[in-house]
Amino acid sequence: MIIIGERVNATRKAIKTAIEQKDRDGIISEITLQDKYGADYIDLNAGTGSGTVQQEMDDLCWLVDIALECTEKHLVLDAASPEILSNAAEHLNNRRPWMLNSINGELSQEELGIIELAASYQVPLIALAMDSDGIPPTVEKRLAICETIMQECESRGLGEDKVFFDPLVLPISTDHKQALVTFQTIAKIKERFPKAKTTLGLSNVSHGLKKRALVNGSFLTTAACFGLDSAICDPSRKSIRRAIVTGDLLGGKDRFCRKFSRSLRQGLFDEEKK
Amino acid sequence: MSKNKTLEALKHAIVMGHLDSDDEGYDGMMEGTPGTMELVETALGDGIDPQVILTTFNEAMEKVGVKFESGEYLLPDMLASAECVGEAMDILEPKLAAGSGSGKGKFLIATVKGDLHDIGKNIVITMLKGAGYQVKDLGIDVPADDIVAAIKEYQPNYVGLSALLTTTMIEMEQVVKKIREAGFNDVKIFIGGAPTSEEFAKKIGADMHCRDAMDTIEKIEGTQDAS
Numbered sequence: 339m340i341i342i343g344e345r346v347n348a349t350r351k352a353i354k355t356a357i358e359q360k361d362r363d364g365i366i367s368e369i370t371l372q373d374k375y376g377a378d379y380i381d382l383n384a385g386t387g388s389g390t391v392q393q394e395m396d397d398l399c400w401l402v403d404i405a406l407e408c409t410e411k412h413l414v415l416d417a418a419s420p421e422i423l424s425n426a427a428e429h430l431n432n433r434r435p436w437m438l439n440s441i442n443g444e445l446s447q448e449e450l451g452i453i454e455l456a457a458s459y460q461v462p463l464i465a466l467a468m469d470s471d472g473i474p475p476t477v478e479k480r481l482a483i484c485e486t487i488m489q490e491c492e493s494r495g496l497g498e499d500k501v502f503f504d505p506l507v508l509p510i511s512t513d514h515k516q517a518l519v520t521f522q523t524i525a526k527i528k529e530r531f532p533k534a535k536t537t538l539g540l541s542n543v544s545h546g547l548k549k550r551a552l553v554n555g556s557f558l559t560t561a562a563c564f565g566l567d568s569a570i571c572d573p574s575r576k577s578i579r580r581a582i583v584t585g586d587l588l589g590g591k592d593r594f595c596r597k598f599s600r601s602l603r604q605g606l607f608d609e610e611k612k
Numbered sequence: 613m614s615k616n617k618t619l620e621a622l623k624h625a626i627v628m629g630h631l632d633s634d635d636e637g638y639d640g641m642m643e644g645t646p647g648t649m650e651l652v653e654t655a656l657g658d659g660i661d662p663q664v665i666l667t668t669f670n671e672a673m674e675k676v677g678v679k680f681e682s683g684e685y686l687l688p689d690m691l692a693s694a695e696c697v698g699e700a701m702d703i704l705e706p707k708l709a710a711g712s713g714s715g716k717g718k719f720l721i722a723t724v725k726g727d728l729h730d731i732g733k734n735i736v737i738t739m740l741k742g743a744g745y746q747v748k749d750l751g752i753d754v755p756a757d758d759i760v761a762a763i764k765e766y767q768p769n770y771v772g773l774s775a776l777l778t779t780t781m782i783e784m785e786q787v788v789k790k791i792r793e794a795g796f797n798d799v800k801i802f803i804g805g806a807p808t809s810e811e812f813a814k815k816i817g818a819d820m821h822c823r824d825a826m827d828t829i830e831k832i833e834g835t836q837d838a839s
């Protein structure tokens with residue numbers, strides 16, 4: 339499972355404040371925490387929602403600089419506008435393997451610009467299975483959106499192997515079949531685009547419920563069994579790490595169950611001390 | 613590397629289930645270091661006797677068994693080590709079997725019903741072939757009736773039975789009984805596998821018990837001299 343650490347995202351209050359106050363150490367500890375717990379990529383999002391485009395541009399470069407210094411992990415440049423992303427890409431200058439987050443099936447000029455950016459650097463791009471009408475509740479519609487996205491990518495020189503589809507999930511608290519829709523979408527995407535990867539954000543699934551860590555974890559484990567390649571998550575949470583290890587185990591990705599038994603020895607599955 | 617160091621490294625690689633340099637090994641840190649496959653090649657290159665390498669396999673698997681018993685190893689860890697030896701045997705077999713005829717008689721061999729262990733049996737097969745016997749291997753988990761049927765068809769001079777579990781060695785008694793009941797009184801029955809013993813062989817009416825592959829060759833050659 340490719341783990342994309344989601345913590346450095348300005349939609350989180352602590353990160354927003356850290357960015358606004360240029361609290362370097364605060365950002366460093368967020369990054370190194372995820373590094374320590376096995377993130378493969380560190381997502382960097384500077385969209386505080388309050389500043390100008392120029393501000394977000396500068397902030398994202400500031401995050402990139404910090405990340406380059408404090409971790410060796412790969413990076414994810416996360417923003418909605420192609421100018422901000424291409425500016426950060428130029429600044430990063432391939433000093434580290436990286437990818438882009440994200441576009442969706444709306445395919446506005448902005449998004450087409452992001453596809454072109456990904457194509458020009460030949461880096462992976464996360465694409466969400468939704469469009470201007472939001473997240474469709476059916477497998478068929480989500481797959482249709484993926485088809486459209488893939489056509490646009492391929493016509494711009496971004497190959498299937500460079501696309502990370504996020505099948506998305508709607509809360510099961512309002513429609514109890516929605517986790518299933520996500521699982522089936524993963525399977526369909528893998529079938530239709532065998533070279534593409536799938537990735538997934540988790541927390542939406544348990545919106546409005548309790549014991550959310552348990553629900554999110556079980557959701558991730560099951561998604562792994564349906565072929566999920568990657569998760570956008572917080573690996574510093576034990577429930578997430580447990581879910582990833584058991585997901586790889588049950589999903590047939592853990593030869594001789596070695597990752598599982600290593601995690602066992604490291605105490606990942608020990609009972610929490612009360 | 614000195615010969616001893618090579619063998620020590622080989623033993624360690626097997627115990628760690630470290631197949632080749634692409635494999636991460638038990639601790640997940642071994643990728644890029646020589647694994648079982650590379651070390652067997654090194655050992656052969658160093659001129660180490662293939663039979664000494666076999667002994668190293670034995671020692672390594674014994675250690676694995678101890679780790680499994682103590683709970684340190686899980687079943688898949690044991691399997692990883694077994695895979696190492698299985699693959700390494702493919703390299704070793706041509707060296708051991710080289711240049712021999714097959715005129716000393718026919719040997720039918722099987723791991724008895726309920727038992728899936730075959731590393732020891734396969735080593736015995738390799739040594740027998742090397743010593744000039746024609747071997748028919750029925751594989752693992754073989755029911756008594758199939759063994760009897762194969763004796764009918766193949767008319768061997770020897771039948772070898774392997775069992776590694778205290779629960780399956782009992783099955784050997786049934787097999788011996790059925791072989792004799794079917795009227796095959798001349799065929800010599802050899803048994804082996806860690807839980808078996810000389811006394812056990814006597815008790816169930818088998819002709820010979822063998823501790824290991826070398827012992828097997830010595831004892832079978834003994835029967836040849838006698839005849």
Ligand code: B12
Nearest residue numbers: 673677728729730731732772773774777778804805824825
């Ligand atoms: C590798 C292994 C496995 C592998 C087998 C893979 C394979 N392809 O063979 C796997 C992981 C599948 C396995 C499974 C199990 N195993 Co296991 N396994 C072992 C282990 C670690 C090594 C066996 C081995 O290969 N030894 C190396 C070879 C070279 O030695 P050998 O087999 O003794 O053979 C030599 C001699 O005995 C003799 N010989 C053998 N056969 C014959 C036949 C003839 C005709 C002759 C003449 C000579 C001869 O010559 C051989 C060469 O020198 C042993 C531990 C041990 N110390 O034996 C446990 C062990 C045998 N397993 C054990 C157990 C409990 C199991 C399981 C029940 C575990 C489980 N919970 O599921 C299962 C049972 C599966 C089944 N139904 O058979 C126990 C048995 C305990 C008991 N009292 O019965 C042991 C002793 C481990 C332990 N200490 O707890 N196992």
